[in-house]
């Protein structure tokens with residue numbers, strides 16, 4: 001039968017008394033239980049050097065070493081190696097020190113001279129298992145917290161989306177009245193008074209801009225009647241790029257296409273996806289207002305979890321291994337600030353409000369992609385810049 005002490009443990013003894021080191025090592029090597037390979041460090045500094053170079057399973061830590069004393073030794077150790085199981089082994093007997101050590105992250109607390117070899121062996125083996133369980137629990141807790149945040153976020157989006165499209169419907173008609181009214185006054189008054197002309201012009205501009213916002217909001221609501229046809233995304237990208245190229249030249253952005261020639265077709269509503277493509281190109285151009293390079297890349301592959309950047313891990317629509325078509329918008333801008341990453345898909349989140357940003361581009365793009373069973377995600381590149389990525393299910397042959 002397999003014993004709980006079968007596995008060989010690599011133990012680091014952090015201990016500045018040569019005598020104690022010998023005693024402990026003898027206990028470990030002569031024990032009929034367990035197998036050990038031990039090394040020694042007289043100070044925390046030495047321990048850190050050894051731990052950086054080699055793998056250990058557990059650390060037996062004296063609280064009073066060459067370069068540190070008391071609980072501070074444990075705290076410093078834990079700060080540097082929070083995932084390493086630690087058994088405190090100390091000569092100082094104080095009532096509450098043991099408990100304090102446990103609350104500061106130690107797996108067990110032993111007092112020198114008050115234990116025999118079996119207790120030491122058991123403590124070391126159990127510390128390894130306890131730490132493993134603790135780490136698993138922490139992992140599960142973090143995952144739970146992440147899921148909770150995502151659920152709250154999803155609910156928030158639903159509420160905002162519903163509210164926004166409701167308000168948009170209500171505001172649409174009064175706005176149309178204002179716009180028609182301005183047109184009418186313009187022709188009826190035929191005023192030469194500069195103030196009147198300017199006032200009418202600014203009412204018209206303000207109403208038009210509000211109309212733009214409303215149109216965006218209504219896009220949320222009108223995504224049910226999509227006209228999906230099997231399309232080659234490259235053709236659509238060519239059209240979007242032709243539309244936008246003059247703007248790129250003006251702001252000194254080089255626009256490159258790297259499109260796979262034999263791409264599978266994807267089933268999409270062409271106008272909606274073109275809207276997404278244009279939005280992503282425009283976002284990249286705004287990010288590179290001092291010039292740069294935008295590469296639009298298309299390719300087919302088998303889907304893998306890591307294809308989705310961490311900004312949008314919510315999609316459950318794609319299955320590992322299925323055929324997908326990916327479009328990357330790879331820019332050389334400044335990337336997205338870490339604190340904004342979680343917000344960029346929120347309706348009305350924008351970092352360029354002053355220059356006319358509404359903050360609806362990405363949230364509408366996400367709604368459109370979701371309604372195609374696809375995914376949109378953004379991620380920063382290590383070398384700087386961002387990649388916006390669209391992932392579509394490839395159309396199955398025969399289902400054309």
Ligand SMILES: Nc1ncnc2c1ncn2[C@@H]1O[C@H](COP(=O)(O)OP(=O)(O)OP(=O)(O)O)[C@@H](O)[C@H]1O
Pocket residue numbers: 279283284287331333334335336340344345349350351352356357358359360361362363386388
């Ligand atoms: N390629 C990118 N590089 C850096 N930041 C980006 C990029 N794409 C989007 N962002 C950030 O995400 C924010 C939200 O983008 P989104 O498209 O939703 O709104 P917007 O572009 O600000 O306004 P609009 O409604 O006109 O599209 C942007 O304000 C910007 O801060």
Ligand SMILES: [Mg+2]
Pocket residue numbers: 279282283360361362
């Ligand atoms: Mg945008």
